[in-house]
Amino acid sequence: MIQTMLTIALVLFAITITIAVIRIILGPSMPDRVLALDVIGVNLIASIAVFSVIMKTKAFLEVILILGILSFIGTIAYSKFIERGVIVERKRDR
Amino acid sequence: MKINDVILQTVTKLVVFIILTFGVELFFSGHNDPGGGFIGGLVLSSALVLLFLVHDIETVEKGIPVDFKKVAAVGVLFVVGTGVGAVLFGASFLSQAFGHFELPVFGSTELATVVLFEAGVAMAVVGTVVTIMLSISEDV
Numbered sequence: 001m002i003q004t005m006l007t008i009a010l011v012l013f014a015i016t017i018t019i020a021v022i023r024i025i026l027g028p029s030m031p032d033r034v035l036a037l038d039v040i041g042v043n044l045i046a047s048i049a050v051f052s053v054i055m056k057t058k059a060f061l062e063v064i065l066i067l068g069i070l071s072f073i074g075t076i077a078y079s080k081f082i083e084r085g086v087i088v089e090r091k092r093d094r
Numbered sequence: 095m096k097i098n099d100v101i102l103q104t105v106t107k108l109v110v111f112i113i114l115t116f117g118v119e120l121f122f123s124g125h126n127d128p129g130g131g132f133i134g135g136l137v138l139s140s141a142l143v144l145l146f147l148v149h150d151i152e153t154v155e156k157g158i159p160v161d162f163k164k165v166a167a168v169g170v171l172f173v174v175g176t177g178v179g180a181v182l183f184g185a186s187f188l189s190q191a192f193g194h195f196e197l198p199v200f201g202s203t204e205l206a207t208v209v210l211f212e213a214g215v216a217m218a219v220v221g222t223v224v225t226i227m228l229s230i231s232e233d234v
Contacts, residue, residue, distance in 0.1 A: 069140055
């Protein structure tokens with residue numbers, strides 16, 4: 001029973017990631033693509049958690065932490081690139 | 095144009111320490127669990143990259159006055175030094191040793207020379223990644 005539920009959850013996460021990939025390809029504006037990339041990151045984290053419950057192991061929990069950190073930094077970098085056009089500044093002008 | 099990013103800077107002050115702690119934990123768990131010098135160095139350098147993103151380069155260099163090219167060079171020196179040090183004791187290149195010692199606080203502890211090798215790898219990775227990030231951002 002619980003195995004079936006977990007498998008259905010994985011399939012739904014896969015469908016969500018596919019829809020987000022379509023949004024990245026079609027997306028009319030740049031913020032749409034950034035938001036879709038963030039959605040893909042969150043869904044990857046959740047699907048890895050479900051997968052580690054299925055496999056009955058703790059080895060993937062560090063992968064979840066690293067994916068969270070990298071997705072956070074990536075979203076910040078994309079947002080800053082959209083807003084200012086430069087990611088790492090030499091000297092902030094203010 | 096003056097840009098207001100108080101929330102981002104306040105969150106970064108907390109999150110950088112969480113990421114640094116996680117990097118050190120990954121570095122020390124590399125003996126028996128997933129982890130090690132390379133991935134620990136990558137996580138440590140991601141914390142530094144987050145600092146460079148949120149603040150500018152000159153502020154971070156005033157707070158952390160470290161030349162990251164020298165960090166990479168010292169790391170490679172550690173790696174080669176542990177390899178050559180095994181040759182000096184008559185073993186083959188890069189062979190490692192470990193032993194059990196009685197320490198005052200920690201009790202019976204296993205100390206290995208692999209930790210020095212891993213520290214060298216971590217320093218080389220941190221230096222290389224931060225140098226790449228800074229030299230890419232120079233042109234803009």
